[in-house]
Amino acid sequence: MTELLIRNAYVIDPINDIRGEIMDIPIREGKIVEEVSDRAPVIDAEGYLTLPGGIDSHSHVCGTKVNFGRYMSPEDMRAGRTARKGRMHVTSGYSVPTTFGNSYRYSAMGYTMVLEGAMAPLEARHTHEEFTATPHQDMMANTLFDGNWSIMEAVLDKDVKRAAAVVAWILNAVKGFAIKLTNPGGTEAWGWGEDLAGIHDEVPHFGVTPAEIIGTMIRANELLHLPHSVHLHCNNLGVPGNHRTTLETIALAPDLNPKRQSLYLTHVQFHSYGGTTWRDIDSRSEEVTKAVNAKPQVVMDMGQIMFGRTTTMTADGPMEFKLYMLHHNKWSNHDVELETGSGIIPVYYTRKSLVNCIMWAIGLELALLTKNPWQCILATDNPNGAPFVKYPEIIALLMSKKFREQEGALLDPRTEHHVPLFAIDRELDWYEIAVMTRAAQAKALGIQDLGRGHLAPGALADVAIYPMKTDQLDPATQFQQVIAGFARTRYTIKRGRVVARDGEVVVDGANSTIWVRPKVPPEYDLSRDPEFVKKFEQYYTVRMRNYPVQDTYLPRGICIETEADL
Amino acid sequence: MKVEDVICPFCGCLCDDLVVEVEGERVIGVENGCTLAQEKFMGDHRLGHPIRRTGKEWTPVSYDEAIETAARVLLEADRPLLYGWSGTQGEAQSVGVHLAELLGAVIDNTSTVCHGPSIMAIQEVGHPGCTLGQVKNRADLLIYWGCNPIDAHPRHMSRYTTYADGFFLKDAFRDRKVIVVDIRETESSNIADEFIRIDPGGDYEVLSALRAIVRGKGALVPASVSGVSREQLFRVADLCKAARFGAIFFGLGLTMSPGKQKNIRNAIELTEELNRHTKFTISPMRGHWNVYGSNEVFTWISGYPYAVDFARGIAFYNPGETTAVDILKRGECDACLVVASDPGAHFPRDCCAHLASIPTIQIDPHVNATTHLSHLQIPVAVTGIDAEGTAYRMDGVPIRTRSLFPSRYPTDTEILERIYAIVAREKGP
Numbered sequence: 001m002t003e004l005l006i007r008n009a010y011v012i013d014p015i016n017d018i019r020g021e022i023m024d025i026p027i028r029e030g031k032i033v034e035e036v037s038d039r040a041p042v043i044d045a046e047g048y049l050t051l052p053g054g055i056d057s058h059s060h061v062c063g064t065k066v067n068f069g070r071y072m073s074p075e076d077m078r079a080g081r082t083a084r085k086g087r088m089h090v091t092s093g094y095s096v097p098t099t100f101g102n103s104y105r106y107s108a109m110g111y112t113m114v115l116e117g118a119m120a121p122l123e124a125r126h127t128h129e130e131f132t133a134t135p136h137q138d139m140m141a142n143t144l145f146d147g148n149w150s151i152m153e154a155v156l157d158k159d160v161k162r163a164a165a166v167v168a169w170i171l172n173a174v175k176g177f178a179i180k181l182t183n184p185g186g187t188e189a190w191g192w193g194e195d196l197a198g199i200h201d202e203v204p205h206f207g208v209t210p211a212e213i214i215g216t217m218i219r220a221n222e223l224l225h226l227p228h229s230v231h232l233h234c235n236n237l238g239v240p241g242n243h244r245t246t247l248e249t250i251a252l253a254p255d256l257n258p259k260r261q262s263l264y265l266t267h268v269q270f271h272s273y274g275g276t277t278w279r280d281i282d283s284r285s286e287e288v289t290k291a292v293n294a295k296p297q298v299v300m301d302m303g304q305i306m307f308g309r310t311t312t313m314t315a316d317g318p319m320e321f322k323l324y325m326l327h328h329n330k331w332s333n334h335d336v337e338l339e340t341g342s343g344i345i346p347v348y349y350t351r352k353s354l355v356n357c358i359m360w361a362i363g364l365e366l367a368l369l370t371k372n373p374w375q376c377i378l379a380t381d382n383p384n385g386a387p388f389v390k391y392p393e394i395i396a397l398l399m400s401k402k403f404r405e406q407e408g409a410l411l412d413p414r415t416e417h418h419v420p421l422f423a424i425d426r427e428l429d430w431y432e433i434a435v436m437t438r439a440a441q442a443k444a445l446g447i448q449d450l451g452r453g454h455l456a457p458g459a460l461a462d463v464a465i466y467p468m469k470t471d472q473l474d475p476a477t478q479f480q481q482v483i484a485g486f487a488r489t490r491y492t493i494k495r496g497r498v499v500a501r502d503g504e505v506v507v508d509g510a511n512s513t514i515w516v517r518p519k520v521p522p523e524y525d526l527s528r529d530p531e532f533v534k535k536f537e538q539y540y541t542v543r544m545r546n547y548p549v550q551d552t553y554l555p556r557g558i559c560i561e562t563e564a565d566l
Numbered sequence: 567m568k569v570e571d572v573i574c575p576f577c578g579c580l581c582d583d584l585v586v587e588v589e590g591e592r593v594i595g596v597e598n599g600c601t602l603a604q605e606k607f608m609g610d611h612r613l614g615h616p617i618r619r620t621g622k623e624w625t626p627v628s629y630d631e632a633i634e635t636a637a638r639v640l641l642e643a644d645r646p647l648l649y650g651w652s653g654t655q656g657e658a659q660s661v662g663v664h665l666a667e668l669l670g671a672v673i674d675n676t677s678t679v680c681h682g683p684s685i686m687a688i689q690e691v692g693h694p695g696c697t698l699g700q701v702k703n704r705a706d707l708l709i710y711w712g713c714n715p716i717d718a719h720p721r722h723m724s725r726y727t728t729y730a731d732g733f734f735l736k737d738a739f740r741d742r743k744v745i746v747v748d749i750r751e752t753e754s755s756n757i758a759d760e761f762i763r764i765d766p767g768g769d770y771e772v773l774s775a776l777r778a779i780v781r782g783k784g785a786l787v788p789a790s791v792s793g794v795s796r797e798q799l800f801r802v803a804d805l806c807k808a809a810r811f812g813a814i815f816f817g818l819g820l821t822m823s824p825g826k827q828k829n830i831r832n833a834i835e836l837t838e839e840l841n842r843h844t845k846f847t848i849s850p851m852r853g854h855w856n857v858y859g860s861n862e863v864f865t866w867i868s869g870y871p872y873a874v875d876f877a878r879g880i881a882f883y884n885p886g887e888t889t890a891v892d893i894l895k896r897g898e899c900d901a902c903l904v905v906a907s908d909p910g911a912h913f914p915r916d917c918c919a920h921l922a923s924i925p926t927i928q929i930d931p932h933v934n935a936t937t938h939l940s941h942l943q944i945p946v947a948v949t950g951i952d953a954e955g956t957a958y959r960m961d962g963v964p965i966r967t968r969s970l971f972p973s974r975y976p977t978d979t980e981i982l983e984r985i986y987a988i989v990a991r992e993k994g995p
Contacts, residue, residue, distance in 0.1 A: 071861065
């Protein structure tokens with residue numbers, strides 16, 4: 001019987017409404033319990049800030065395009081390499097580290113769960129292989145349906161139940177977690193080198209619009225009772241004036257689930273631009289957050305950009321080509337038959353670029369102008385806006401107006417005419433940061449009932465102890481200490497075991513992969529549907545029997561079963 | 567017994583629709599496979615047990631002894647080289663990279679002598695590609711450059727391109743145009759709508775001329791470029807721009823001819839240029855069935871697709887320095903583990919001579935040219951025949967190969983894990 005007792009922890013646990021109390025946390029067999037025996041080893045938390053393990057609800061760390069980001073970028077690999085040390089494998093990479101590099105760096109920051117933002121179903125096996133080499137975080141994979149032919153056919157027929165059946169078959173086959181739509185319809189148009197300019201444009205050859213795809217998938221999602229909502233990367237990413245598309249999309253979100261949002265919008269910073277060209281672009285964070293504040297059925301993540309080098313990677317193939325035309329560095333593209341697309345380019349966000357300065361400001365504004373921290377999650381869309389190692393700096397920016405002003409002074413001086421950031425006085429507190437980095441993620445992903453994202457007895461013992469005493473630290477002025485404190489935990493505890501101490505990983509890990517199996521009635525089982533089977537065999541290049549991911553790829557899979565209303 | 571939907575572990579096409587008839591521990595028939603697949607499944611030249619060379623004699627040894635010897639050789643070496651990997655499962659490749667890391671060894675895969683230059687070009691300019699199904703369903707123009715799929719990837723055209731009907735091309739053979747670029751006539755060039763015959767070594771120039779024409783600078787192009795007429799170049803550029811979806815496939819005729827990675831860079835940049843007009847993609851014709859898998863596995867563990875040197879404690883990569891041929895030619899390594907490949911048949915003579923002069927251990931099911939340079943050979947199960955495991959198709963689609971009957975041989979992964987365990991015991995974390 002393995003036990004552990006964390007003593008004298010200063011706990012903030014938003015899901016259980018604990019807003020800063022000195023507490024003991026007893027742990028047995030990887031779970032938080034009421035009490036442990038006298039023989040339990042003790043960690044003295046010394047009154048340090050103690051939070052549930054961090055959860056990243058949108059990050060790109062594993063799978064085909066992530067690995068291609070590494071493959072095409074030896075310069076990035078050279079930037080972050082570390083030698084083998086103790087239990088730690090060699091790592092390489094700064095913006096797209098190796099799997100072990102990602103895992104160790106997340107552990108050092110107290111993160112214990114990560115959701116891979118985009119998995120092409122046909123190539124899912126690759127994502128799961130990399131998950132097993134990301135040892136210290138439990139992983140989940142959003143599964144791409146944006147350009148799925150079977151989905152678009154169901155949408156055209158206005159057959160929500162068939163769309164749900166397609167989702168059920170594919171999630172089950174590829175061991176996915178949730179529905180991801182990336183530039184819905186636009187990735188199929190990119191199959192012909194085209195894109196869609198709005199949510200009411202028709203997808204070439206399929207006769208459906210993004211609005212119809214989004215609406216159908218939101219309803220299909222709820223019919224299947226999936227833990228997470230539809231996870232949407234809106235159309236028109238990175239296009240001046242795209243806030244209109246974003247507002248139209250927010251208006252589509254119905255109120256279908258009392259426990260969580262009906263629609264999760266990812267990297268909203270990239271979708272909150274006014275103007276008509278790169279010359280007159282401005283921030284529309286106020287309009288977007290106003291819409292979000294009025295719509296509790298929507299949760300978003302920031303998509304904060306931070307200055308410096310990174311690699312952008314997304315299923316949004318046409319957007320990456322447009323970005324390549326701007327940057328002229330290098331460009332990779334990988335369209336996936338019948339399903340989706342993707343692109344990768346390296347970028348350098350610079351303070352010398354007015355556009356980049358405006359982007360930087362918009363991300364922060366989204367967090368500061370959203371009244372309810374449960375509706376705005378802290379993320380960079382790693383590595384698109386910035387590598388996740390920048391999270392501590394973003395936290396500090398949100399907690400300190402002084403830090404924002406200090407950074408603001410380094411920007412292109414025209415920035416202030418295009419953004420409202422410097423008129424915002426709000427400084428987030430420790431509780432709000434705890435919400436935005438773990439609790440809101442757990443709730444939005446629908447995994448709090450699995451004991452994730454909180455510290456009540458029965459929960460999984462994922463705990464992060466940061467070397468910061470909140471009563472001795474004023475984040476408004478001591479922001480450098482806040483950055484250092486969130487960058488390196490004193491202890492990161494995963495499933496009741498100390499995995500990292502003072503930034504160093506101390507044990508070999510063994511993560512779990514959480515996936516969802518919606519159970520559907522036999523008449524909605526598409527493996528028995530002659531039309532679906534025939535189309536599969538005609539147009540895919542793998543046989544239907546060779547498509548599903550075998551159990552062997554999920555040595556510690558955790559399956560959430562749901563009963564569909566079909 | 568007939569097994570359906572079997573995956574062929576021969577070339578990068580990884581055809582997964584074979585029907586294989588099995589009797590006991592023997593394959594007695596293969597349907598749907600090409601002649602290469604037939605030979606792979608039906609061939610019966612496997613080594614029965616591990617063998618060790620003593621003087622001029624080969625003596626049988628036990629697996630335990632062979633594994634112990636292999637581990638000792640690697641532990642005692644100052645600069646071991648772990649080479650090959652493209653003919654085995656991803657699981658074994660993964661153990662291989664961890665073993666190299668633990669030993670401070672150099673690990674390289676066979677792409678070093680095939681599409682290594684393609685990877686170097688991709689690292690300079692990227693790679694606009696797609697899965698093979700995109701080509702099958704959409705492409706109305708195909709270009710095979712420096713490759714001969716009819717002989718080397720016999721089902722490429724029928725499964726994925728020229729003859730494969732797709733969603734948007736119901737009568738593919740009539741609706742598609744095929745262009746073949748090569749220095750000589752081949753089986754593939756014989757079926758092309760347009761055959762561009764270029765002078766040996768002229769690829770770079772021809773690619774540059776096409777880029778110039780597509781860019782609108784055609785006036786600069788002379789009457790003939792490396793044996794190709796100006797008229798034909800303009801005709802081909804027009805065909806490309808008029809296509810709704812074009813797909814370029816290229817082989818070693820481009821990667822291993824003068825210009826090497828610069829040829830590929832130029833071809834990729836032509837593809838990028840064409841994307842300003844229409845949709846175009848480019849893909850390497852990978853040879854070994856899992857050579858792309860070795861690039862993938864190496865990359866997610868070490869950060870680099872091949873030629874990874876762990877001697878400094880970190881992962882270091884510098885093709886031309888840390889590549890197997892260069893290390894062997896310099897006589898630098900003092901032990902070599904060859905897994906699932908045959909450098910003895912493909913490497914320069916000097917390299918083979920060095921392999922023969924150091925303790926070389928081979929893990930491979932078959933006796934091949936490398937056997938004659940080796941000191942020890944450990945036979946294993948063949949992934950896709952009597953072992954299952956992960957493989958990556960030439961377009962990056964991962965597939966799990968099947969095991970058709972229980973094997974009397976251990977898998978590569980099992981052998982490597984046992985070697986790793988001995989090395990780890992000595993070196994420890």
